[in-house]
Amino acid sequence: MIFGFLKSPSLSPRQRRLHNTVLFRTLKPLEVKFVDGLMHERRYLPDEIIFDEGEEGQALYLVMNGRVRINRGAPDSLHLVNELEPGSFFGDLALLDNSPRSAQARALEGCELAVFFRDDFLALMETDAVIGYKISLALARHIGQRLRFQLDGHAQLEAM
Amino acid sequence: MIGHDAAVIRAERAGPVVWSGIIGVTCLMLVLLEHMLWLVLPFIFGTVTYYMLLGPMRELLRFGFTRNVSATLVSIVFFSVMALVLMAVLSWSTAPGDGGNWHEIGGRYLDGGVAFVRNTMGLLEAKFPLLAEMHLTRLVNRRFAAFTDNFAQRHLTTIVVTAAGWLPSLLLAPFLAYFFLRDSLRFKKFLARAVPNAYFERTLYLLHQVDQTARRYFEGLLKLTILDTIVLAFGLWVIGVSSPLLLGFISALLAWVPFVGSVVGCVMVVVVAATDAPANPLVAYGAIVVFILARLLDDFVFMPLTLGRSLQIHPLVTVLMIFVGGALSGVVGLMLVLPLLGVVMVIGETLGLLMTNPRLRARHRYAKALREKQASADLKV
Numbered sequence: 001m002i003f004g005f006l007k008s009p010s011l012s013p014r015q016r017r018l019h020n021t022v023l024f025r026t027l028k029p030l031e032v033k034f035v036d037g038l039m040h041e042r043r044y045l046p047d048e049i050i051f052d053e054g055e056e057g058q059a060l061y062l063v064m065n066g067r068v069r070i071n072r073g074a075p076d077s078l079h080l081v082n083e084l085e086p087g088s089f090f091g092d093l094a095l096l097d098n099s100p101r102s103a104q105a106r107a108l109e110g111c112e113l114a115v116f117f118r119d120d121f122l123a124l125m126e127t128d129a130v131i132g133y134k135i136s137l138a139l140a141r142h143i144g145q146r147l148r149f150q151l152d153g154h155a156q157l158e159a160m
Numbered sequence: 161m162i163g164h165d166a167a168v169i170r171a172e173r174a175g176p177v178v179w180s181g182i183i184g185v186t187c188l189m190l191v192l193l194e195h196m197l198w199l200v201l202p203f204i205f206g207t208v209t210y211y212m213l214l215g216p217m218r219e220l221l222r223f224g225f226t227r228n229v230s231a232t233l234v235s236i237v238f239f240s241v242m243a244l245v246l247m248a249v250l251s252w253s254t255a256p257g258d259g260g261n262w263h264e265i266g267g268r269y270l271d272g273g274v275a276f277v278r279n280t281m282g283l284l285e286a287k288f289p290l291l292a293e294m295h296l297t298r299l300v301n302r303r304f305a306a307f308t309d310n311f312a313q314r315h316l317t318t319i320v321v322t323a324a325g326w327l328p329s330l331l332l333a334p335f336l337a338y339f340f341l342r343d344s345l346r347f348k349k350f351l352a353r354a355v356p357n358a359y360f361e362r363t364l365y366l367l368h369q370v371d372q373t374a375r376r377y378f379e380g381l382l383k384l385t386i387l388d389t390i391v392l393a394f395g396l397w398v399i400g401v402s403s404p405l406l407l408g409f410i411s412a413l414l415a416w417v418p419f420v421g422s423v424v425g426c427v428m429v430v431v432v433a434a435t436d437a438p439a440n441p442l443v444a445y446g447a448i449v450v451f452i453l454a455r456l457l458d459d460f461v462f463m464p465l466t467l468g469r470s471l472q473i474h475p476l477v478t479v480l481m482i483f484v485g486g487a488l489s490g491v492v493g494l495m496l497v498l499p500l501l502g503v504v505m506v507i508g509e510t511l512g513l514l515m516t517n518p519r520l521r522a523r524h525r526y527a528k529a530l531r532e533k534q535a536s537a538d539l540k541v
Contacts, residue, residue: 030224034221034222037221037227037345040349040352040353040360040364041353042357042360044357045527045530045531045534046530047530048357048526048527048530049358049523049526049527050357051361052519052523055361056361057361058361058362058364058365059361059364115360115364117364117365117368119365119368127215127218128222
Protein backbone atom coordinates (compact mmCIF):
# COMPACT_ATOMS: atom_id res chain seq x y z
CA MET A 1 0.00 0.00 0.00
CA ILE A 2 2.80 2.39 1.01
CA PHE A 3 4.64 1.85 -2.28
CA GLY A 4 1.52 2.29 -4.36
CA PHE A 5 3.15 5.24 -6.07
CA LEU A 6 5.65 2.91 -7.78
CA LYS A 7 3.05 1.17 -9.90
CA SER A 8 1.16 2.83 -12.73
CA PRO A 9 -2.21 4.02 -11.41
CA SER A 10 -5.39 2.63 -12.91
CA LEU A 11 -8.04 5.21 -13.76
CA SER A 12 -11.73 4.92 -12.94
CA PRO A 13 -14.23 5.34 -15.83
CA ARG A 14 -14.86 8.94 -14.69
CA GLN A 15 -11.13 9.68 -14.58
CA ARG A 16 -10.71 8.15 -18.08
CA ARG A 17 -13.42 10.50 -19.34
CA LEU A 18 -11.65 13.42 -17.67
CA HIS A 19 -8.39 12.31 -19.29
CA ASN A 20 -10.08 12.40 -22.70
CA THR A 21 -11.11 16.06 -22.37
CA VAL A 22 -9.08 18.72 -24.20
CA LEU A 23 -8.08 20.28 -20.91
CA PHE A 24 -6.52 17.21 -19.29
CA ARG A 25 -5.32 15.23 -22.32
CA THR A 26 -1.66 16.03 -21.68
CA LEU A 27 -1.75 15.01 -18.01
CA LYS A 28 -0.26 11.71 -16.84
CA PRO A 29 -2.69 9.23 -15.21
CA LEU A 30 -1.34 10.05 -11.76
CA GLU A 31 -1.89 13.75 -12.40
CA VAL A 32 -5.43 13.07 -13.64
CA LYS A 33 -6.15 11.24 -10.39
CA PHE A 34 -4.79 14.17 -8.42
CA VAL A 35 -6.85 16.72 -10.35
CA ASP A 36 -9.95 14.52 -10.09
CA GLY A 37 -9.61 14.71 -6.30
CA LEU A 38 -10.11 18.47 -6.57
CA MET A 39 -13.16 18.38 -8.81
CA HIS A 40 -16.84 18.37 -7.90
CA GLU A 41 -19.62 16.50 -9.65
CA ARG A 42 -22.97 18.12 -10.50
CA ARG A 43 -26.08 16.88 -12.31
CA TYR A 44 -28.50 19.16 -14.16
CA LEU A 45 -31.97 18.52 -15.56
CA PRO A 46 -32.92 19.50 -19.13
CA ASP A 47 -33.40 23.28 -19.31
CA GLU A 48 -31.88 23.91 -15.88
CA ILE A 49 -29.63 26.98 -15.71
CA ILE A 50 -25.99 26.28 -14.90
CA PHE A 51 -25.00 29.93 -14.64
CA ASP A 52 -26.28 33.30 -15.81
CA GLU A 53 -24.75 35.96 -18.01
CA GLY A 54 -23.31 38.70 -15.80
CA GLU A 55 -22.91 36.38 -12.80
CA GLU A 56 -19.59 36.28 -10.98
CA GLY A 57 -17.69 33.26 -12.30
CA GLN A 58 -16.12 30.94 -9.74
CA ALA A 59 -15.54 27.73 -11.66
CA LEU A 60 -14.86 25.94 -14.93
CA TYR A 61 -17.24 23.19 -16.08
CA LEU A 62 -16.38 20.06 -18.05
CA VAL A 63 -19.20 18.23 -19.82
CA MET A 64 -19.01 14.55 -18.83
CA ASN A 65 -22.43 13.55 -20.14
CA GLY A 66 -25.26 15.29 -21.99
CA ARG A 67 -25.22 18.57 -23.91
CA VAL A 68 -25.06 22.19 -22.80
CA ARG A 69 -26.41 25.26 -24.60
CA ILE A 70 -24.63 28.62 -24.45
CA ASN A 71 -26.91 31.67 -24.90
CA ARG A 72 -26.39 35.42 -24.98
CA GLY A 73 -28.68 38.43 -24.88
CA ALA A 74 -31.70 39.72 -23.01
CA PRO A 75 -34.18 37.14 -21.60
CA ASP A 76 -36.72 37.86 -24.36
CA SER A 77 -34.19 37.77 -27.23
CA LEU A 78 -31.74 35.02 -26.38
CA HIS A 79 -29.58 33.78 -29.21
CA LEU A 80 -27.72 30.53 -29.28
CA VAL A 81 -23.95 30.87 -29.28
CA ASN A 82 -22.92 27.26 -29.15
CA GLU A 83 -23.87 23.74 -28.13
CA LEU A 84 -21.31 21.76 -26.20
CA GLU A 85 -20.84 17.98 -26.36
CA PRO A 86 -19.28 15.60 -23.81
CA GLY A 87 -15.53 16.20 -23.52
CA SER A 88 -15.73 19.96 -24.01
CA PHE A 89 -15.52 22.59 -21.32
CA PHE A 90 -16.85 26.09 -20.64
CA GLY A 91 -16.54 28.88 -18.09
CA ASP A 92 -12.77 28.92 -18.57
CA LEU A 93 -12.39 32.71 -18.46
CA ALA A 94 -13.65 32.62 -14.86
CA LEU A 95 -10.62 30.53 -14.06
CA LEU A 96 -8.28 33.25 -15.26
CA ASP A 97 -9.90 36.43 -13.94
CA ASN A 98 -12.81 37.68 -11.86
CA SER A 99 -14.79 38.97 -14.82
CA PRO A 100 -18.54 38.31 -14.94
CA ARG A 101 -19.85 35.46 -17.10
CA SER A 102 -20.21 36.62 -20.70
CA ALA A 103 -23.06 34.23 -21.56
CA GLN A 104 -25.66 31.97 -19.99
CA ALA A 105 -25.10 28.20 -19.77
CA ARG A 106 -28.15 25.94 -19.73
CA ALA A 107 -28.51 22.17 -19.82
CA LEU A 108 -29.94 21.10 -23.18
CA GLU A 109 -30.56 17.60 -21.86
CA GLY A 110 -29.94 15.90 -18.55
CA CYS A 111 -26.21 16.27 -18.04
CA GLU A 112 -23.39 15.50 -15.69
CA LEU A 113 -20.69 18.12 -15.25
CA ALA A 114 -17.31 18.09 -13.50
CA VAL A 115 -16.62 21.41 -11.79
CA PHE A 116 -13.15 22.85 -11.26
CA PHE A 117 -13.34 25.60 -8.65
CA ARG A 118 -11.15 28.64 -9.40
CA ASP A 119 -9.36 28.78 -6.05
CA ASP A 120 -8.53 25.06 -6.26
CA PHE A 121 -7.06 25.74 -9.70
CA LEU A 122 -5.03 28.73 -8.47
CA ALA A 123 -3.78 26.73 -5.47
CA LEU A 124 -2.79 23.93 -7.85
CA MET A 125 -0.86 26.41 -10.03
CA GLU A 126 1.02 27.58 -6.96
CA THR A 127 1.80 24.19 -5.49
CA ASP A 128 2.21 22.02 -8.58
CA ALA A 129 3.90 23.88 -11.39
CA VAL A 130 3.91 20.88 -13.76
CA ILE A 131 0.16 20.17 -13.65
CA GLY A 132 -0.55 23.92 -13.61
CA TYR A 133 1.63 24.44 -16.68
CA LYS A 134 -0.04 21.63 -18.62
CA ILE A 135 -3.57 22.86 -17.85
CA SER A 136 -2.62 26.48 -18.54
CA LEU A 137 -1.11 25.51 -21.90
CA ALA A 138 -4.27 23.58 -22.84
CA LEU A 139 -6.36 26.60 -21.81
CA ALA A 140 -4.16 29.01 -23.80
CA ARG A 141 -4.38 26.77 -26.89
CA HIS A 142 -8.14 26.58 -26.53
CA ILE A 143 -8.51 30.35 -26.18
CA GLY A 144 -6.13 30.88 -29.13
CA GLN A 145 -8.16 28.49 -31.25
CA ARG A 146 -11.34 30.37 -30.33
CA LEU A 147 -9.71 33.69 -31.26
CA ARG A 148 -8.57 32.33 -34.63
CA PHE A 149 -12.07 31.02 -35.19
CA GLN A 150 -13.51 34.48 -34.52
CA LEU A 151 -10.93 36.18 -36.75
CA ASP A 152 -11.96 33.81 -39.52
CA GLY A 153 -15.39 35.38 -39.36
CA HIS A 154 -17.22 32.86 -37.21
CA ALA A 155 -18.76 35.10 -34.59
CA GLN A 156 -19.21 32.28 -32.16
CA LEU A 157 -18.27 32.52 -28.56
CA GLU A 158 -17.55 29.08 -27.35
CA ALA A 159 -16.82 29.67 -23.73
CA MET A 160 -17.32 32.29 -21.06
CA MET B 161 -28.23 40.08 -20.15
CA ILE B 162 -30.00 37.58 -17.96
CA GLY B 163 -30.29 38.53 -14.35
CA HIS B 164 -27.23 40.74 -14.61
CA ASP B 165 -28.02 43.08 -11.76
CA ALA B 166 -29.36 40.37 -9.54
CA ALA B 167 -26.58 37.92 -10.24
CA VAL B 168 -23.53 40.08 -9.62
CA ILE B 169 -23.30 39.90 -5.87
CA ARG B 170 -19.62 40.42 -5.34
CA ALA B 171 -19.66 44.17 -4.87
CA GLU B 172 -22.49 44.21 -2.32
CA ARG B 173 -21.75 44.47 1.39
CA ALA B 174 -23.65 43.01 4.32
CA GLY B 175 -26.06 45.41 6.05
CA PRO B 176 -26.79 46.09 9.73
CA VAL B 177 -29.27 43.19 10.02
CA VAL B 178 -26.70 40.67 8.81
CA TRP B 179 -24.04 42.16 11.07
CA SER B 180 -26.37 42.00 14.08
CA GLY B 181 -26.93 38.34 13.22
CA ILE B 182 -23.16 37.74 12.92
CA ILE B 183 -22.46 39.26 16.36
CA GLY B 184 -25.45 37.47 17.90
CA VAL B 185 -24.41 34.06 16.53
CA THR B 186 -20.79 34.64 17.63
CA CYS B 187 -21.96 35.43 21.20
CA LEU B 188 -24.28 32.42 21.26
CA MET B 189 -21.50 30.12 20.10
CA LEU B 190 -19.14 31.52 22.73
CA VAL B 191 -21.65 30.73 25.47
CA LEU B 192 -22.12 27.21 24.10
CA LEU B 193 -18.39 26.61 23.67
CA GLU B 194 -17.69 27.64 27.27
CA HIS B 195 -19.46 24.45 28.30
CA MET B 196 -17.44 22.38 25.84
CA LEU B 197 -13.93 23.43 26.86
CA TRP B 198 -12.84 19.79 26.86
CA LEU B 199 -13.40 19.83 23.09
CA VAL B 200 -12.38 23.41 22.31
CA LEU B 201 -8.71 23.17 23.29
CA PRO B 202 -8.04 19.87 21.46
CA PHE B 203 -9.93 21.30 18.49
CA ILE B 204 -7.67 24.37 18.40
CA PHE B 205 -4.49 22.30 18.73
CA GLY B 206 -5.82 19.83 16.14
CA THR B 207 -6.65 22.62 13.68
CA VAL B 208 -3.25 24.28 14.08
CA THR B 209 -1.57 20.91 13.49
CA TYR B 210 -3.81 20.25 10.47
CA TYR B 211 -2.76 23.47 8.74
CA MET B 212 0.88 22.74 9.56
CA LEU B 213 0.75 19.28 8.00
CA LEU B 214 -1.42 20.09 4.99
CA GLY B 215 1.56 21.15 2.85
CA PRO B 216 3.68 18.01 3.45
CA MET B 217 0.60 15.85 2.92
CA ARG B 218 -0.07 17.45 -0.47
CA GLU B 219 3.52 16.65 -1.45
CA LEU B 220 2.91 12.98 -0.65
CA LEU B 221 -0.35 13.04 -2.61
CA ARG B 222 1.51 14.29 -5.67
CA PHE B 223 3.98 11.42 -5.27
CA GLY B 224 1.03 9.09 -5.74
CA PHE B 225 0.28 8.09 -2.14
CA THR B 226 -3.38 7.73 -1.30
CA ARG B 227 -5.01 10.29 1.00
CA ASN B 228 -5.18 7.74 3.84
CA VAL B 229 -1.51 6.77 3.60
CA SER B 230 -0.37 10.39 3.23
CA ALA B 231 -2.35 11.49 6.30
CA THR B 232 -1.06 8.54 8.32
CA LEU B 233 2.58 9.09 7.31
CA VAL B 234 2.71 12.83 8.00
CA SER B 235 0.86 12.36 11.32
CA ILE B 236 3.19 9.60 12.50
CA VAL B 237 6.33 11.53 11.54
CA PHE B 238 5.08 14.80 13.05
CA PHE B 239 3.87 13.40 16.36
CA SER B 240 7.01 11.24 16.74
CA VAL B 241 9.19 14.33 16.20
CA MET B 242 7.04 16.30 18.67
CA ALA B 243 7.37 13.55 21.30
CA LEU B 244 11.15 13.47 20.82
CA VAL B 245 11.41 17.28 21.03
CA LEU B 246 9.31 17.30 24.21
CA MET B 247 11.49 14.63 25.80
CA ALA B 248 14.64 16.52 24.77
CA VAL B 249 13.33 19.80 26.21
CA LEU B 250 12.32 18.14 29.47
CA SER B 251 15.68 16.41 29.84
CA TRP B 252 17.51 19.63 28.93
CA SER B 253 15.60 21.48 31.60
CA THR B 254 17.82 22.30 34.60
CA ALA B 255 15.19 23.47 37.03
CA PRO B 256 16.31 23.72 40.71
CA GLY B 257 15.80 20.58 42.70
CA ASP B 258 15.58 18.19 39.78
CA GLY B 259 14.18 14.92 40.91
CA GLY B 260 11.69 16.36 43.38
CA ASN B 261 8.00 15.59 42.96
CA TRP B 262 5.53 18.08 41.44
CA HIS B 263 4.19 18.94 44.88
CA GLU B 264 7.59 20.02 46.18
CA ILE B 265 8.61 21.78 42.97
CA GLY B 266 5.35 23.78 42.92
CA GLY B 267 5.78 24.73 46.57
CA ARG B 268 9.39 25.79 45.99
CA TYR B 269 8.46 28.04 43.05
CA LEU B 270 5.61 29.53 45.05
CA ASP B 271 7.97 30.29 47.95
CA GLY B 272 10.49 31.77 45.50
CA GLY B 273 7.82 34.08 44.06
CA VAL B 274 6.62 35.19 47.48
CA ALA B 275 10.18 35.84 48.65
CA PHE B 276 10.76 37.96 45.54
CA VAL B 277 7.70 40.08 46.24
CA ARG B 278 8.74 40.54 49.90
CA ASN B 279 12.27 41.54 48.93
CA THR B 280 10.93 44.00 46.38
CA MET B 281 8.61 45.51 48.99
CA GLY B 282 11.55 45.84 51.41
CA LEU B 283 13.63 47.60 48.76
CA LEU B 284 10.76 49.95 47.92
CA GLU B 285 10.28 50.81 51.60
CA ALA B 286 13.99 51.55 51.97
CA LYS B 287 13.86 53.87 48.95
CA PHE B 288 10.54 55.57 49.67
CA PRO B 289 9.94 56.42 53.38
CA LEU B 290 6.29 57.11 52.59
CA LEU B 291 5.75 53.44 51.83
CA ALA B 292 7.53 52.48 55.08
CA GLU B 293 5.17 54.72 57.03
CA MET B 294 2.25 52.93 55.38
CA HIS B 295 3.74 49.58 56.61
CA LEU B 296 3.44 48.27 53.08
CA THR B 297 5.57 45.19 53.69
CA ARG B 298 3.55 44.16 56.73
CA LEU B 299 0.32 44.65 54.80
CA VAL B 300 1.52 42.62 51.84
CA ASN B 301 2.95 39.93 54.14
CA ARG B 302 -0.38 39.58 55.91
CA ARG B 303 -2.24 39.25 52.59
CA PHE B 304 0.28 36.72 51.32
CA ALA B 305 0.16 34.75 54.56
CA ALA B 306 -3.61 34.54 54.30
CA PHE B 307 -3.30 33.29 50.72
CA THR B 308 -0.22 31.11 50.79
CA ASP B 309 -0.33 29.40 54.20
CA ASN B 310 -0.47 25.76 53.28
CA PHE B 311 -1.24 26.76 49.68
CA ALA B 312 0.77 23.85 48.35
CA GLN B 313 -1.07 21.42 50.62
CA ARG B 314 -4.51 22.86 49.96
CA HIS B 315 -4.51 23.90 46.29
CA LEU B 316 -1.49 22.56 44.44
CA THR B 317 -2.67 18.95 44.50
CA THR B 318 -6.04 20.03 43.12
CA ILE B 319 -4.36 22.03 40.35
CA VAL B 320 -2.08 19.12 39.38
CA VAL B 321 -5.00 16.64 39.44
CA THR B 322 -7.14 18.99 37.30
CA ALA B 323 -4.28 19.38 34.83
CA ALA B 324 -3.86 15.59 34.71
CA GLY B 325 -7.60 15.29 34.08
CA TRP B 326 -7.17 17.48 31.03
CA LEU B 327 -4.53 15.24 29.49
CA PRO B 328 -6.89 12.64 27.96
CA SER B 329 -8.88 15.41 26.32
CA LEU B 330 -5.70 16.98 24.93
CA LEU B 331 -4.78 13.60 23.47
CA LEU B 332 -7.77 14.13 21.19
CA ALA B 333 -5.75 16.76 19.30
CA PRO B 334 -3.59 14.31 17.29
CA PHE B 335 -6.67 12.25 16.40
CA LEU B 336 -8.56 15.35 15.27
CA ALA B 337 -5.59 16.53 13.21
CA TYR B 338 -5.29 13.10 11.56
CA PHE B 339 -8.98 12.92 10.63
CA PHE B 340 -9.00 16.54 9.43
CA LEU B 341 -6.11 15.67 7.11
CA ARG B 342 -7.69 12.45 5.88
CA ASP B 343 -11.30 13.51 5.48
CA SER B 344 -11.42 17.30 5.05
CA LEU B 345 -11.77 17.15 1.25
CA ARG B 346 -14.38 14.40 1.53
CA PHE B 347 -16.28 16.53 4.04
CA LYS B 348 -16.09 19.59 1.79
CA LYS B 349 -17.44 17.59 -1.16
CA PHE B 350 -20.12 16.08 1.08
CA LEU B 351 -21.27 19.57 2.12
CA ALA B 352 -21.14 20.85 -1.47
CA ARG B 353 -23.25 17.89 -2.68
CA ALA B 354 -26.06 18.91 -0.35
CA VAL B 355 -26.24 22.39 -1.90
CA PRO B 356 -28.77 23.09 -4.71
CA ASN B 357 -27.29 23.83 -8.13
CA ALA B 358 -28.37 27.48 -8.06
CA TYR B 359 -26.27 28.20 -4.96
CA PHE B 360 -23.42 25.82 -5.75
CA GLU B 361 -20.72 28.19 -7.01
CA ARG B 362 -21.26 30.69 -4.21
CA THR B 363 -21.25 27.93 -1.63
CA LEU B 364 -17.92 26.64 -2.94
CA TYR B 365 -16.63 30.16 -2.62
CA LEU B 366 -18.03 30.38 0.91
CA LEU B 367 -16.38 27.11 1.99
CA HIS B 368 -13.13 28.32 0.49
CA GLN B 369 -13.38 31.64 2.33
CA VAL B 370 -14.08 29.92 5.65
CA ASP B 371 -11.10 27.64 5.10
CA GLN B 372 -8.89 30.59 4.15
CA THR B 373 -9.98 32.64 7.18
CA ALA B 374 -9.31 29.79 9.58
CA ARG B 375 -6.03 28.96 7.84
CA ARG B 376 -4.81 32.56 7.91
CA TYR B 377 -5.70 32.87 11.59
CA PHE B 378 -4.11 29.63 12.74
CA GLU B 379 -1.02 30.01 10.54
CA GLY B 380 -0.66 33.56 11.91
CA LEU B 381 -1.01 32.19 15.44
CA LEU B 382 1.64 29.58 14.76
CA LYS B 383 4.10 32.09 13.32
CA LEU B 384 3.45 34.39 16.28
CA THR B 385 4.10 31.54 18.74
CA ILE B 386 7.41 30.67 17.05
CA LEU B 387 8.57 34.30 16.99
CA ASP B 388 7.51 34.86 20.63
CA THR B 389 9.27 31.66 21.72
CA ILE B 390 12.53 32.64 19.99
CA VAL B 391 12.55 36.21 21.35
CA LEU B 392 11.63 35.22 24.91
CA ALA B 393 14.00 32.24 25.00
CA PHE B 394 16.87 34.39 23.75
CA GLY B 395 16.16 37.15 26.31
CA LEU B 396 15.81 34.71 29.21
CA TRP B 397 18.96 32.86 28.14
CA VAL B 398 20.92 36.16 28.09
CA ILE B 399 19.92 37.04 31.67
CA GLY B 400 20.59 33.47 32.83
CA VAL B 401 17.15 32.04 33.64
CA SER B 402 16.95 28.23 33.59
CA SER B 403 15.06 26.35 30.80
CA PRO B 404 14.70 29.46 28.61
CA LEU B 405 13.31 27.58 25.60
CA LEU B 406 10.64 25.75 27.59
CA LEU B 407 9.63 28.92 29.47
CA GLY B 408 9.55 30.92 26.24
CA PHE B 409 7.41 28.29 24.55
CA ILE B 410 4.91 28.04 27.44
CA SER B 411 4.65 31.84 27.64
CA ALA B 412 4.10 32.05 23.87
CA LEU B 413 1.34 29.42 24.14
CA LEU B 414 -0.25 31.30 27.05
CA ALA B 415 -0.24 34.46 24.91
CA TRP B 416 -2.91 32.78 22.73
CA VAL B 417 -5.32 34.07 25.39
CA PRO B 418 -5.44 37.87 24.97
CA PHE B 419 -4.49 39.96 28.06
CA VAL B 420 -4.82 37.21 30.70
CA GLY B 421 -2.36 34.84 29.00
CA SER B 422 0.40 37.46 28.84
CA VAL B 423 0.03 38.31 32.55
CA VAL B 424 0.10 34.63 33.57
CA GLY B 425 3.14 34.06 31.34
CA CYS B 426 4.98 37.02 32.87
CA VAL B 427 4.22 35.88 36.44
CA MET B 428 5.46 32.38 35.60
CA VAL B 429 8.74 33.64 34.15
CA VAL B 430 9.36 36.02 37.08
CA VAL B 431 8.62 33.29 39.63
CA VAL B 432 11.08 30.92 37.93
CA ALA B 433 13.72 33.68 37.69
CA ALA B 434 13.24 34.61 41.37
CA THR B 435 13.51 30.96 42.47
CA ASP B 436 16.60 30.37 40.31
CA ALA B 437 18.51 33.26 41.85
CA PRO B 438 16.96 34.10 45.26
CA ALA B 439 20.00 36.17 46.28
CA ASN B 440 19.99 38.21 43.08
CA PRO B 441 16.65 39.95 42.45
CA LEU B 442 18.16 41.59 39.37
CA VAL B 443 17.56 38.35 37.43
CA ALA B 444 13.83 38.56 38.16
CA TYR B 445 13.75 42.26 37.27
CA GLY B 446 15.65 41.40 34.10
CA ALA B 447 12.99 38.76 33.31
CA ILE B 448 10.27 41.41 33.67
CA VAL B 449 12.18 43.73 31.31
CA VAL B 450 12.64 40.89 28.79
CA PHE B 451 8.94 40.05 29.00
CA ILE B 452 7.88 43.67 28.49
CA LEU B 453 10.27 44.06 25.53
CA ALA B 454 8.97 40.82 24.00
CA ARG B 455 5.35 41.99 24.46
CA LEU B 456 6.14 45.35 22.83
CA LEU B 457 7.79 43.58 19.89
CA ASP B 458 4.81 41.23 19.77
CA ASP B 459 2.16 43.96 19.85
CA PHE B 460 3.81 46.43 17.48
CA VAL B 461 5.79 44.23 15.07
CA PHE B 462 4.89 40.54 15.10
CA MET B 463 1.12 40.75 15.70
CA PRO B 464 0.43 43.22 12.84
CA LEU B 465 2.62 41.08 10.56
CA THR B 466 0.91 37.81 11.40
CA LEU B 467 -2.55 37.87 13.05
CA GLY B 468 -3.40 41.49 12.16
CA ARG B 469 -3.50 40.73 8.47
CA SER B 470 -5.35 37.50 8.88
CA LEU B 471 -8.92 38.38 9.78
CA GLN B 472 -9.62 41.75 8.15
CA ILE B 473 -12.04 42.84 10.88
CA HIS B 474 -12.39 46.51 11.87
CA PRO B 475 -10.06 47.23 14.86
CA LEU B 476 -12.91 48.73 16.93
CA VAL B 477 -15.09 45.65 16.39
CA THR B 478 -12.08 43.47 17.27
CA VAL B 479 -11.44 45.19 20.60
CA LEU B 480 -15.14 45.35 21.53
CA MET B 481 -15.64 41.69 20.68
CA ILE B 482 -12.63 40.69 22.82
CA PHE B 483 -14.30 42.40 25.79
CA VAL B 484 -17.68 40.83 24.94
CA GLY B 485 -15.99 37.40 24.63
CA GLY B 486 -14.30 37.83 28.02
CA ALA B 487 -17.55 38.97 29.67
CA LEU B 488 -19.57 36.08 28.20
CA SER B 489 -17.20 33.16 28.50
CA GLY B 490 -14.13 34.24 30.47
CA VAL B 491 -10.78 32.92 29.30
CA VAL B 492 -12.38 30.67 26.66
CA GLY B 493 -14.21 33.66 25.25
CA LEU B 494 -11.03 35.74 25.09
CA MET B 495 -9.25 32.96 23.26
CA LEU B 496 -11.96 32.05 20.78
CA VAL B 497 -13.81 35.24 20.04
CA LEU B 498 -11.61 36.42 17.15
CA PRO B 499 -11.32 33.22 15.06
CA LEU B 500 -15.01 32.55 15.70
CA LEU B 501 -16.02 36.04 14.65
CA GLY B 502 -13.86 35.73 11.51
CA VAL B 503 -15.55 32.49 10.42
CA VAL B 504 -19.10 33.56 11.38
CA MET B 505 -18.53 36.86 9.56
CA VAL B 506 -17.61 35.09 6.30
CA ILE B 507 -20.54 32.66 6.57
CA GLY B 508 -23.01 35.36 7.63
CA GLU B 509 -22.04 37.83 4.90
CA THR B 510 -22.19 35.19 2.15
CA LEU B 511 -25.44 33.60 3.37
CA GLY B 512 -26.99 37.06 3.67
CA LEU B 513 -26.10 37.80 0.06
CA LEU B 514 -27.29 34.38 -1.18
CA MET B 515 -30.61 34.47 0.62
CA THR B 516 -31.46 37.96 -0.56
CA ASN B 517 -30.49 37.41 -4.21
CA PRO B 518 -33.81 37.21 -6.13
CA ARG B 519 -32.30 35.68 -9.29
CA LEU B 520 -30.64 32.79 -7.43
CA ARG B 521 -33.86 32.12 -5.51
CA ALA B 522 -35.86 32.16 -8.76
CA ARG B 523 -33.40 29.73 -10.37
CA HIS B 524 -33.68 27.42 -7.38
CA ARG B 525 -37.50 27.50 -7.56
CA TYR B 526 -37.32 26.78 -11.29
CA ALA B 527 -34.97 23.82 -10.78
CA LYS B 528 -37.30 22.44 -8.08
CA ALA B 529 -40.26 22.76 -10.45
CA LEU B 530 -38.29 20.90 -13.15
CA ARG B 531 -37.46 18.10 -10.72
CA GLU B 532 -41.09 17.90 -9.62
CA LYS B 533 -42.22 17.75 -13.24
CA GLN B 534 -39.70 15.03 -14.12
CA ALA B 535 -40.58 12.96 -11.06
CA SER B 536 -44.31 13.06 -11.79
CA ALA B 537 -44.14 12.87 -15.62
CA ASP B 538 -45.76 9.38 -15.80
CA LEU B 539 -48.05 9.84 -12.78
CA LYS B 540 -50.85 11.84 -14.35
CA VAL B 541 -54.27 10.61 -13.23
